[in-house]
Structures are given as structure tokens and as C-alpha cells.
Amino acid sequence: MLYVDNLSLFYDLHLALDNISIEIKEGETVVILGANGAGKSSLLKAISGVEPISGNASLIFEERRLNDIPTNERVGLGLSLVPEGRGLFPDLSVEENLRLGANPKRARQFEARNREFVFDLFPKLASRSKQLVGTMSGGEQQMVAVGRAIMSAPRLLMLDEPSLGLAPIVVLELFAALSEVRAAGVSMLIVEQNVKESLAISDRGYLMETGHIVEQGMAEELRNNTLIQKTYLGST
Amino acid sequence: LASEKSVKIGYAVSKTGQNSAGAGITTAPNYVLWVEDINAAGGLQLPDGSRLPIEIIEYDDRSSSEEVVRAIERLATQDKVDFILPPWGTGFNLAIAPLMDRFGYPQLAVTAVTDKAPEFAERWKKSFWVLGGGGDYSESLADVLAEANKSGKINNKIAVISVADGFGIDLIKSARPAFKKHGFDVVYDKTYPLGTSDFNAMIAEAKASGADSFVAFSYPPGTFALTKQSQIASFNPKVLYLGVGVGFPVYPKIAEGKMEGVMSLGGVDVNSAAFTDYAKRHMEVTGNPPDYWASSVTYASLQMLQQAIERVGLNRDAVSKELSSGEFDTILGKVKLEDNQLRKLWWTGQWKNGNFVAVAPATREGAVSPVIPKPAWQE
Amino acid sequence: MITGAKVSVAIIAFGLLALLPFFLEAYGLGLMIGMLSYVALATAWSMFSGPTHYISLATVAFYGVGAYTVAVLNEGISFPVILLIAVLIGLVLSLAVGVATLRLAGVYFVIFSFGLAELVRQLITWYEVNVTGTLGRYIFLPLEPQDIYWLLLGAATLTLIIGWLVRRSRIGLALRVIGDDEVIAAHIGINLTRTKLLLFALSASLITLVGAIQAPRWVYIEPSIVFNPTVSFLTVIMALLGGPHRLFGPLFGVVPLFLLFEWLSANFPNHYSIILGALFIAIVFVLPNGVLEFLDRFRLRRAKT
Amino acid sequence: MTSFLELENVAKKFGGLTAVRDVSFTLSKGEIVGLLGPNGSGKTTLLNMISGANKVTSGKISLNGVSIDSLRPDQIVNKGVSRTFQLVRILPSMTVEENVICGLAFRKMPVWGAKAAIIAREKLEIVGLKDKASLPGHSLNYIDSKRLELARALAADPELLLLDEWLSGLTPEELEAGIELIRSIETTGISILIVEHIMSAIRALCPRCVVMNSGEIIADGSTGTVLQDDAVSAAYLGGAPCCMLTISLCSMTYILL
Amino acid sequence: MTSLMIGLVLGGTYALAALGLTMQYGVARIMNLAYGEFVISAAFATFVLFSSINLNPLLAMFIVAPAAFSISYFVYAILMAPLVKRSKKKGNLENDSILITFGLLFLVQGILLVLFGADFASYNYLNIPVNVFGITIAANRLIAFGLAMILGLSLYCLVAYSQWGITLRAVATKPENARLVGINVDRVAQIAFAIGGMLAALAGVVISMFQTFTATSGVVFTMKALIVVIMGGVGNFMGALISGLILGLAEATVSTYVDPGLTLASTYLIFLVLLLWRPQGLFGKGVVK
Ligand SMILES: Nc1ncnc2c1ncn2[C@@H]1O[C@H](COP(=O)(O)OP(=O)(O)OP(=O)(O)O)[C@@H](O)[C@H]1O
Ligand SMILES: Nc1ncnc2c1ncn2[C@@H]1O[C@H](COP(=O)(O)OP(=O)(O)OP(=O)(O)O)[C@@H](O)[C@H]1O
Ligand SMILES: [Mg+2]
Numbered sequence A: 001m002l003y004v005d006n007l008s009l010f011y012d013l014h015l016a017l018d019n020i021s022i023e024i025k026e027g028e029t030v031v032i033l034g035a036n037g038a039g040k041s042s043l044l045k046a047i048s049g050v051e052p053i054s055g056n057a058s059l060i061f062e063e064r065r066l067n068d069i070p071t072n073e074r075v076g077l078g079l080s081l082v083p084e085g086r087g088l089f090p091d092l093s094v095e096e097n098l099r100l101g102a103n104p105k106r107a108r109q110f111e112a113r114n115r116e117f118v119f120d121l122f123p124k125l126a127s128r129s130k131q132l133v134g135t136m137s138g139g140e141q142q143m144v145a146v147g148r149a150i151m152s153a154p155r156l157l158m159l160d161e162p163s164l165g166l167a168p169i170v171v172l173e174l175f176a177a178l179s180e181v182r183a184a185g186v187s188m189l190i191v192e193q194n195v196k197e198s199l200a201i202s203d204r205g206y207l208m209e210t211g212h213i214v215e216q217g218m219a220e221e222l223r224n225n226t227l228i229q230k231t232y233l234g235s236t
Numbered sequence B: 001l002a003s004e005k006s007v008k009i010g011y012a013v014s015k016t017g018q019n020s021a022g023a024g025i026t027t028a029p030n031y032v033l034w035v036e037d038i039n040a041a042g043g044l045q046l047p048d049g050s051r052l053p054i055e056i057i058e059y060d061d062r063s064s065s066e067e068v069v070r071a072i073e074r075l076a077t078q079d080k081v082d083f084i085l086p087p088w089g090t091g092f093n094l095a096i097a098p099l100m101d102r103f104g105y106p107q108l109a110v111t112a113v114t115d116k117a118p119e120f121a122e123r124w125k126k127s128f129w130v131l132g133g134g135g136d137y138s139e140s141l142a143d144v145l146a147e148a149n150k151s152g153k154i155n156n157k158i159a160v161i162s163v164a165d166g167f168g169i170d171l172i173k174s175a176r177p178a179f180k181k182h183g184f185d186v187v188y189d190k191t192y193p194l195g196t197s198d199f200n201a202m203i204a205e206a207k208a209s210g211a212d213s214f215v216a217f218s219y220p221p222g223t224f225a226l227t228k229q230s231q232i233a234s235f236n237p238k239v240l241y242l243g244v245g246v247g248f249p250v251y252p253k254i255a256e257g258k259m260e261g262v263m264s265l266g267g268v269d270v271n272s273a274a275f276t277d278y279a280k281r282h283m284e285v286t287g288n289p290p291d292y293w294a295s296s297v298t299y300a301s302l303q304m305l306q307q308a309i310e311r312v313g314l315n316r317d318a319v320s321k322e323l324s325s326g327e328f329d330t331i332l333g334k335v336k337l338e339d340n341q342l343r344k345l346w347w348t349g350q351w352k353n354g355n356f357v358a359v360a361p362a363t364r365e366g367a368v369s370p371v372i373p374k375p376a377w378q379e
Numbered sequence C: 001m002i003t004g005a006k007v008s009v010a011i012i013a014f015g016l017l018a019l020l021p022f023f024l025e026a027y028g029l030g031l032m033i034g035m036l037s038y039v040a041l042a043t044a045w046s047m048f049s050g051p052t053h054y055i056s057l058a059t060v061a062f063y064g065v066g067a068y069t070v071a072v073l074n075e076g077i078s079f080p081v082i083l084l085i086a087v088l089i090g091l092v093l094s095l096a097v098g099v100a101t102l103r104l105a106g107v108y109f110v111i112f113s114f115g116l117a118e119l120v121r122q123l124i125t126w127y128e129v130n131v132t133g134t135l136g137r138y139i140f141l142p143l144e145p146q147d148i149y150w151l152l153l154g155a156a157t158l159t160l161i162i163g164w165l166v167r168r169s170r171i172g173l174a175l176r177v178i179g180d181d182e183v184i185a186a187h188i189g190i191n192l193t194r195t196k197l198l199l200f201a202l203s204a205s206l207i208t209l210v211g212a213i214q215a216p217r218w219v220y221i222e223p224s225i226v227f228n229p230t231v232s233f234l235t236v237i238m239a240l241l242g243g244p245h246r247l248f249g250p251l252f253g254v255v256p257l258f259l260l261f262e263w264l265s266a267n268f269p270n271h272y273s274i275i276l277g278a279l280f281i282a283i284v285f286v287l288p289n290g291v292l293e294f295l296d297r298f299r300l301r302r303a304k305t
Numbered sequence D: 001m002t003s004f005l006e007l008e009n010v011a012k013k014f015g016g017l018t019a020v021r022d023v024s025f026t027l028s029k030g031e032i033v034g035l036l037g038p039n040g041s042g043k044t045t046l047l048n049m050i051s052g053a054n055k056v057t058s059g060k061i062s063l064n065g066v067s068i069d070s071l072r073p074d075q076i077v078n079k080g081v082s083r084t085f086q087l088v089r090i091l092p093s094m095t096v097e098e099n100v101i102c103g104l105a106f107r108k109m110p111v112w113g114a115k116a117a118i119i120a121r122e123k124l125e126i127v128g129l130k131d132k133a134s135l136p137g138h139s140l141n142y143i144d145s146k147r148l149e150l151a152r153a154l155a156a157d158p159e160l161l162l163l164d165e166w167l168s169g170l171t172p173e174e175l176e177a178g179i180e181l182i183r184s185i186e187t188t189g190i191s192i193l194i195v196e197h198i199m200s201a202i203r204a205l206c207p208r209c210v211v212m213n214s215g216e217i218i219a220d221g222s223t224g225t226v227l228q229d230d231a232v233s234a235a236y237l238g239g240a241p242c243c244m245l246t247i248s249l250c251s252m253t254y255i256l257l
Numbered sequence E: 001m002t003s004l005m006i007g008l009v010l011g012g013t014y015a016l017a018a019l020g021l022t023m024q025y026g027v028a029r030i031m032n033l034a035y036g037e038f039v040i041s042a043a044f045a046t047f048v049l050f051s052s053i054n055l056n057p058l059l060a061m062f063i064v065a066p067a068a069f070s071i072s073y074f075v076y077a078i079l080m081a082p083l084v085k086r087s088k089k090k091g092n093l094e095n096d097s098i099l100i101t102f103g104l105l106f107l108v109q110g111i112l113l114v115l116f117g118a119d120f121a122s123y124n125y126l127n128i129p130v131n132v133f134g135i136t137i138a139a140n141r142l143i144a145f146g147l148a149m150i151l152g153l154s155l156y157c158l159v160a161y162s163q164w165g166i167t168l169r170a171v172a173t174k175p176e177n178a179r180l181v182g183i184n185v186d187r188v189a190q191i192a193f194a195i196g197g198m199l200a201a202l203a204g205v206v207i208s209m210f211q212t213f214t215a216t217s218g219v220v221f222t223m224k225a226l227i228v229v230i231m232g233g234v235g236n237f238m239g240a241l242i243s244g245l246i247l248g249l250a251e252a253t254v255s256t257y258v259d260p261g262l263t264l265a266s267t268y269l270i271f272l273v274l275l276l277w278r279p280q281g282l283f284g285k286g287v288v289k
């Protein structure tokens, strides 16, 4: 479904991604692990088109070359991102933010169904639908961000640390919900520090270090990988 | 001097900014026309009978005092022009007066209406004030109104509004005692800020005041708005006197041809062949007719300069002396300055049969007697 | 940062400028007067608006008040005293205004400051018309252009020195923090109101001083002349173009723009607007970061090759 | 230990919404306390009121016995309270070092000039940002921004430090380092009020914690007891208190201790 | 009563003149200092159509408005789009747009000066009295009032409730995030700017029916419009409508009951007091922190 090959990304002179290649198959959920500053967010940004990438990369989504397609059209193709910092519209209400999620043409037909799903997932959003997002608590905003991405009926949902700032109980619910999303056949690319949870709902994973992929494998393998166990699962 | 090939004449007027409309109607076209007229005749004539063409240096003062001052400095010391024509506006003429004096240029201040003209002429010996002072216009108006009141055509109540800038204040300040002297009762007397575009409230008040005469010492945008809004409000006082703009060529269009009877400052003697000829050439050369107030005076002041040069040459001191003492033959007739001021002017005019004719001073030849009460707004 | 060489260059430059009136004729002097006044205005403006990003269009309010003070007081009091009084009036006015205004952010502040300038103008007009009954006022002071030039040179130098001091001081840093993020500013111990007010008043007082110094040049003063909003706009534009974040940025905006205006109005009096507009647009595209930054970059590139 | 920070019946309303109601608790000098609660329970709002970013609707907040609830944020900073923000705030146009210098320059006893640069480097070293001192603020990634925020807060020389989810988004390894860092700060005698959703961190750092729900305090006591509390589990932790997440993190905490 | 009527009608004009700017500044984030020049250009265009081929200004609207739309569309493409692109990194679109539209102001004004000179332009259309509740008002002013109401209310509803309106507001407040929900930010901004230009032109057409204008009178409209926009809250059409009416009413009331000399002062005073009371404008939404 998504092939990324030869992807490099520079911030001015700083090389944040160095020749990255990854692949996500139809219906697959893939997790990206890595320390802070490894380039995980940069990778998601590059795929979604928020940051420009070097010329020789190839980015292919469902047989379509993405390189020259702007971000907004990638969303239209079914590629949604919940970015670092959430990317919400603070001056708009919860309801309006969700409606904007369903802005792409292909998402409109599923709007009602997806909204129901989002409200099931985060009941709080239903009761706060008129509140301006900017006045919500950090965790509440995170719910809106995930909800909005779901509203866009993605084919590939990319989540950058979706559990950030959520209360433990909500984190559990979130992962339960994501596994439902997965069950619905949506492919996912997740960046998470909640390694155990995210591996539990993933098929495969990559491990990044300073702009490189250093390890990859099936979720099971990664879980048993000693390096990962040591640094990301906190067990010996 | 003999070696010169042309006479350099410079001026700065507002081509842009808030003053550009006024300058573009009254001042700049007359400069163009005058130069055209003279150069067509082979140039400025000098005492020896030779002619030198005029070379013009013009600047845009961008409606800023600082700019106009600098432009004059530039004309005087950089371009070293032979003569400098004045800018548009009372404030700007005053701003440059000390400079003109210092550099020794005669200043024929036209579009400057100030009651302090005698004082200024005294202070700056080479300055000439040729459009009168506010008092001249308002006293003349008071006379006209008094006459009508005496013959029972209007009651003794007046409603008056004035624009809050130097011009409007000058007029209203002298108008108040003048009206009072003639026994008038000023029942509505308000000042409005420059830039006001809606006069409906003031018109309504004036209408309710019971005054037969409505006087507005206004500027063109206000004059136009007052005209249109009075028509709509069917406000048709027996005397309707509006300020600058009534004499502008566009005025009939603005009034939709219903300007009959509207009074204002200035006016012309339409029977004077000199004026009609001038108006025709103005139209030909600049594409627009002259306005009925300051245009012809502007042109006349240029004629005075021209004739002074013809008599005494390019020496600026001599020209200044000649301007203050000589008599000149202009489109306004034969004129002579008194204490550096032109007094032979038309103070009050009125639209009559499609012309803005002069009605006061009534004693002067060419004056027409005013139509009071003003006919209704219909054509 | 500050070297002896730089100081001596500055002193020599100042000395040369001070001698200029002996070599220039009236027009050249007039040009310098106009330029210096905008240098002082734009530098004073940038002192507050540069770091805080509060774009003030109230320049002409203070400038006009300065000029008007001179017009009102010019008989009987000596000029230096008048200048002092003008500055004091500017100070009081700006403090009063600042208390109210500085709560506003962004464009709300921009337009508020514009409205303020107009309000001052309207109130003065109304007062003159209804209370004193004299709208236009005359200034007959025995001041020659070179006197005005020297005073303006002094004012511009003073402004630059103050600007330099502010920049080096904690309050300068505080302003930059405020410009970046007022929430952080408050939470690291900056008294927002006091800091902004102080600098706003300082900047406004200097602007008032410039207006007062320049007034005698015009002889006749009325509100529509001295409260001409163009002054505010030009100040902003020149400062922005030069680079309001740097001490000499405004200077580098004023000089070329001023000369450009002059050159255009002299050579193309009838097409001034069109050419100016087109050039202006071109400048914005060519110099995205202001003149000073452009020069810097140019120098860097030269140094590299 | 004497009471240092004291909140009495503090409440905050936003229009119709009561974000915090009737909150009272005290914090002793040198104490480190965790503040927990579901999303939207009013934790950040409470910090905002202590730091002066929000005015209290009613109630009293005092520090060292002096009332601070009517003071401006800058006055409160000068009373010795520093904070970080849940949504990181750094000065984007300044360098990392300048960001810290700003923390030094406006505190109660300001430091300025060359000395400030030295202290700034020290603070940056503490949070591990020394190498990035000359980078512009806007180029830092999320975690480094957080570190910088902490360095800036420390620069103000606080007696009380308010941390709003400062440890969120870290890998376990980094979390460990972060916890270590906070502990080292605590040992210098600074009191810390720490808002966090990461239980392992709370357990590791805070002997005592306060739990909020819907703007009210529902539990206050020793961390172990509070986290066993049924109400807390139901509202916050979700079902059984020892879910998978908590287990794994508990064990890590165990190692740390 | 009379002054109420006069004030409302006057206020309608102010509101009408401000609608386009609130679109351009509120959505496309272009602080358009040349806004008034757009208004005046449309006024001149109407004037020319009226005096050359005697075209009814109400019909001229259907020529002038689409023309203004396409011109603004291209102006955006040529002048603004590069700035927007450039400012993505540095975020100084406001400064840049002030500078560039300042240039544009001179350019347009210069062209108008060359084409039409400095003279006052005026024509008369529907300058006929209409009786409303016993008060006579010019028909052309009523049209201005009506148009302001219709446009203002419908734009308000559109922006507040339609999907398109939400899109507009998304672009207005967080353009950098809008693309994440599939919005083509540049295009939306461009269309918003063009619509703003069209609204400016509509105002110009209507105003030209009752007000004399010159090539240089654009600035006045820009400033009035800015004040109305700011007072109402940037990007809020209802705000623009209501603050326009408030200003009109204030002007008429002060003129009648206090002193015409204080009308403009009162306008500014109301504006200033209102802003101090509500720093984000009447209807501006503000999110703190
Ligand atoms: N806008 C930027 N300008 C310059 N450098 C940047 C920028 N954004 C990120 N970087 C740098 O690029 C590298 C990768 O950053 P990225 O945000 O992708 O890391 P990450 O793996 O997502 O880390 P985190 O877990 O902290 O979010 C980091 O070293 C970071 O400092
Ligand atoms: N400015 C505001 N206007 C209106 N409501 C607000 C405002 N600020 C906060 N709230 C509301 O107050 C409640 C408490 O918010 P707060 O930010 O304190 O929560 P929190 O406990 O920090 O949550 P989180 O763990 O998600 O950060 C929330 O419901 C939020 O929506
Ligand atoms: Mg990241």
C-alpha cells in the first residue's frame, strides 16, 4: 500500500532522515520505535508532505507516486496524519473540527458513521461538541485530534504519539479503539513511546536511530528483541 | 541675462494626496494653459521686445508641508529657476512665504484665503495676496442677505454650518459679526469635521430651525454631498449658499442640472469677452472648463507676472516692485494691487441660467442681481 | 561587541554631519532635514515596535502634538523650553494612552493606534474651533534651516544612542521576549505593563520631540497639516523596509526610500504614484528581510567567494 | 516541615464551566507531590492559578504565608515559583542559551551579562542541552524543547517548581533519565508539584500524591494508598489498578528504587 | 427617529464597505491597504459605464463584480501567493502584506490619476426620495443599506454554518493545519481574496451612486473599513454589519444631539472604548493560551 524508498530529509543543513525505506501492506499496522530525535516525526511529516523531501526519493501510495502531490491532496487519497502538536483549529468548536476531518470528498459519505464511532470512543467529545477546542484540556484536545483523523475515513492512518498526555484509562481505551480501527481494515503507521501497547496492536515494526532504520521485524520478534526490551520495554 | 535661452519657471503642486483634487482643478491646469499660451506666442516677452520660451520645472508636493517647503528650496537653490509659481492651499502658501522672501522670489499667492493678508503682505514684502480674505466673502454675503431681508424676501433667521479647517473657520468667524450687524439671528450654527460625508442630520436640523437662509462654508466633497442630500430631503431654503465646489465645472452634473439659484463664493462676469475667451481656451488646452471662482484669478495673476516681466525684465526685485505698483490688463479687466492685495474681486456668485454669475459687489460693473428666493429644485 | 573603532567612526560621522550646513545650500539642507526627521522617527518607532511587533500607527499623534505645542506656545517662551514642554506633553499623553492600548494585540493594536491618532486630531480641531476659535496657528520663530538641522541631528543621535542603550539593557531583552511570547514573558518575571509602557512612552516622547523641532519650518499649522496620517505610514514602511529589529535598520530603510521618493517626485511628477507603487512592490520581493539584512547577506557572500 | 504552599477552597469558573471547585491542599517546603487526574479534571488550571496565569474565581492561595492569588505572574515568579507548560513554550526567535538567559535576567535577583552566560550554560548542562546552546529555539524537537523549558524555569531560581506533564512522550530509557533529573532537582531543596499521567514516574518520584476528578480532589495521601483507592482506579486508572501498562512500569520503578 | 433612520442607512454604507476587507484580512490574512483603491476603481468603472454607454449602475454591478473577482484573483496569484509561500517559514505575512499592498495602493491610485485626473467624479442615479416611516431617504442609499444587510447576513450564515464556511475559518485561523484535513489552503485563500475584491467592488458601485469621489479618496474607505472590521472582530461578517450600524447611528445621534463637530471624534471614541472593553472586537473569538 505504501512504499517509501530512498527517503532523505534535511532541515537546512541538518540531515534528519537518511535514506529511509519502509513498506506498509494493505491492512497492516506498523509501529515505529525510536528515541527522541531519531526522526520518527520527521518520517511521518515527509510521508504526509508537510516537510519537503529530497528529489531522488520514491514515495508510492497505492500505485501512485506521491512526491509531487501536495499534502491536502494526499489527505484526499486517504492518507491522514495526527501530527505532533495535534494540528487542531483552536478557534473552532469540537464539532467543527470533526466536520473538517470529514472534509475530503471520499470521507463525506462515511461522515455519520465515523462520527458515531468517534463519539463511542470518546464520549466526552459528544458532550463538549460546542466547546472551542483551544479551551480544552491537553488530553481532551488529543482526543479531538485522533477523532478528527478518524473522521477523514483514512486508508492509511498515521499517528504521531497519540497517547501523549492521555490519562491511563483513556490510553487503554485508545488502544482498544485503534485495534478496532485496525480490525476495520484501515492500515496504520504509529509512532509511540507506549511500546508495549503499540506492539500489541501492530503487525510489524521498525526501530529508528538518528535518521536510520536500524531494526525491523514482526511485532512478535521485536517484542523478544533484547535491545528493544532493554530500552523500550524497560525490562531486563 | 542676454545669454539665456529660456526662462525657467518652477512650481510644486499637489499631484497626489489629500490636496490633489483642489490643485488639479484650480491651479495646475492654469499653469499649463498659461505656459502653452505664452510659448505659442513665441515665449515671454522681455522689455527689449525679445521673447524667451518658458521652461517648466514641476514637482509634486504630495500634499505635505515638509515636501512643499523642500520643493521650493530645491527650485530656488538647485534648479535656480527665474520665477516660482505658488502651490495650492492657504497653509502651503504660508509655509513657503518665508522662503520665497528669503530667496527673493515674488509670491503671487492665489489659492490662499486669509484675513491676515494685510499683515502678511507687510511681513513679506514680495508676497501678494490676490484672492481676498474670509471676511470679504462673508461680509459680502451678509450684504446680499440684508438686502433681501429688507425687501421682505427672507426672514431674519440664518442656519449656518462650516467645515472645521482654516478656511471654514476664517469665514464663519467673520460671518457671525457680519450677520449680527445686519440684524440677523443665527439660529443654527455648527461646525463639522473635514471628511464628513453625511449631512442628513444637519440638514434635518437646519430645516427644522425655521431659517430662510442656509449657509454652508464647505469644501468640495461636502458641497457636493450637501447638494445631493438637500435635493433628496426636499430642503429648498430661500437662500442656499454653499462653499467651494459650487463654482466647479462638475457642479451642474452633481446637481443634475438643478443648480439654479445656488449661491457661493466668487462668480464671473459672463458678459466679459475676456472671460469667455479664456474659458474656451481652458477647455481646449486642458480638456476641462475652468472653475468659476479661483481659476480666472489664477490665470489673471499669471498675466500680471507676465506683464511685469515684459515691463521690467527678469530681475526679481524689479518684478516685485512692478507687481505691487503697476496696473495690469487681465482677463478680470484692468487690475491694480492695493497694499499687495487684489481687491477687485467678485465675492458672491449665483447659478443663473446655466452660468455661475457674480452678484456682489452689486455696485461693480457686470454684477447681476441675485434671484431670491431660490427656485425649487426642479429644473 | 562595541569596539573603539566603531565609536570613533560614529563620532567622526556625527562631526561631519554637524559640519554639513556650511557646505550645503538650502535644498541639500532641506533634504537632510527631511531625512533626519524620518531617521529619528523610524528609529524611535522601532525602539518599541521592532522587538514587540506592536505596529503602531499613532506616530503622527505624537508628532502632531509636538508640532502643535510649538504652535501654541511659540510666542513668549524660549524654544528650548518649548521643546521640553512638548516632550513632557508627549510623555504624559503616551503614558495615558499606553495604559489603555497595550492590552490589545496584533492588528487590533494597529488600528487602535490609528484611531487614536485620528481621535487626537479631531479633539484638537474641535477644541480649537469651539474654544479658542482659531484653527490655524502661525509660528514665527527666528529659526534658520540650519538650526533645525542641528536640532534634528541632535534628536536623531539621541534616539540612536537611546536605542543602543535599550538594546544592551535588560529592558531591551524583555521587549524581545514580549515580542516572542507574552505568556513566557510574564512567567519569567517580566512586568508586561510596565515594560511596554515605559518603552512606548520613551519612543513617543522622542517622536514628539521631532515634531516639535520640525514645526517652525512650516510657519502655518493646522490639524490637517500636522496630523497627516501619511507620516505614520511612512515611518512604519521605512522602518519595516530597513529592518526594525536592528539598531541601524530603520536608518537603512529611510535613506534609500526617502531619496527614491524625492527622485521620483522630481523626475516623474505626473507618474510618481505608478512608478513608486511598482518599485515598492519590486523592493518587497527583492529584499524580503529588509535592506540591512540584504546588505549583510551580500557581504557574507562576498566574503565567502 | 511547615506548610509552604497553601490552597484554600480554590475554585475557577470559565463561563458556565467550573474547571476547579473547592480545592484545598498544602505542600511543605522541599516536598514533591504528584497531581493526578483524568483529562480535563482541572490540573493545568490549578497550576495556572498558582502561577498567576489564571485568576482564581474564589478561594485563597498563599506561599510562605503570603497571599499570592491576586498577584500577576511576574510577581509570583519573583516570589519563587517557576513552571513549565503542558504545551511547550519556548522563545522561537532566540537561541537556546538566550532562552535560559531570559530566565535569569528578570528573576528576583537578576543576573546579566557574562555571568548570566556562565550560569545559563550550567543550567543547560543540567538538562543535557549544552551542545545545542547556540541553536535557534525553533529548531529543537519536542523533547529538547521540554528540556529547555525546564532549564529556563530553573534559571529563575525557584523555591517551587510546577511541572505540567514534563515527562510525557519519553522512551522508558529517557524517562529514567528524566526522573533522575527531577530527583536531583528535588535534592537541592526545591519543592515540586508535578502533573503527570505516567504512573511509574509518580511512583518513583512522589511519596505523596493528590488526585483530582471533575475539578475536585478525590484523594490525597501516600502514593501507594491513593493508587489503590477504588475511586481513583475507576475514574483514572481504569478497571484493575494493575493493568498491563502499570505492571510493566511498576517493575521498572522497582528497579530504579 | 429621524436620526435613527439616518444613522442606520449611513451605517449600512459603512458595513457594506467593510465586508470585503473582513474577507480579505480575516480569511486570506492579507492586510490590504489598497482595499479602498479597489472600491474607488469600481466606482470609476461604474461611472464610465454610466456616462459612456449609459448603463444602469445596478446592471453595471453584474459586469464590475465579476471583473473585480477575476482581477483580485490574479492580483493574489501574482503578488500575494509568493509572499504567502515565503512567509510559511518566517511567518511575517502581516508585515509583507502591509508593505506590498502599500505599493499596490500607489500603483492603482497612480493609474486612476492618469486615467481620470484629480477631478471629482460624480453622476446621479436613483437620487430620488423614498418615504420610509415618514422619513425621506435617497433610494440609492436604501439600496446600499439593503445590499449591506443581504450580503452581510448571508455571508455570516454561510461562514457560520456551511461546510465551506468552516473551511474558511479553518484557513483563517490555522492555515498551517488546514492542509492536514485536505484543504487546499492557497486556493481557499485566493478565492477568499477574490471574493473580498468582489465585495469591495460591489460597495464601490453602490457608493458611487450617491457619493462624489476622486482618484485619491480610496484611503478614506480603507481606514473606515478597517475600523469597522476590527471593531466587529476580524473575519466576522455579523460583527462588521453591527459595528457599521453602530458607527452610523453614533454619527447621526451625535450630529443631531451633541455637535456635528464631534461626529468623527465620537466614531473613534466608540471604536476605542469598544476595543478596550472587548480586545478582540465585538464578535471576535479569542482563545487564551
Ligand atoms: N524544524 C526543524 N528544524 C531543524 N531541525 C529539526 C526540525 N524539526 C526536527 N529537527 C531535528 O530533526 C531531528 C529529528 O526530529 P524528529 O522530530 O523527527 O524526531 P522524533 O524522532 O520525532 O523525536 P521526538 O520523539 O522528540 O518527537 C532532531 O534532531 C531534531 O532536532
Ligand atoms: N480558557 C478556558 N475556557 C473554557 N474552558 C476551559 C478553559 N481552560 C480550561 N477549560 C476547561 O477546564 C477543564 C479543566 O482543564 P485543565 O486544562 O485544567 O485539565 P487538565 O486536568 O490539565 O487535563 P489534561 O490532563 O488533559 O491536561 C477542561 O474541561 C477544559 O476544557
Ligand atoms: Mg516526534
Ligand SMILES: [Mg+2]
Pocket: A137, A138, A139, D043, D044, D045, D086, D164
Ligand atoms: Mg493539563
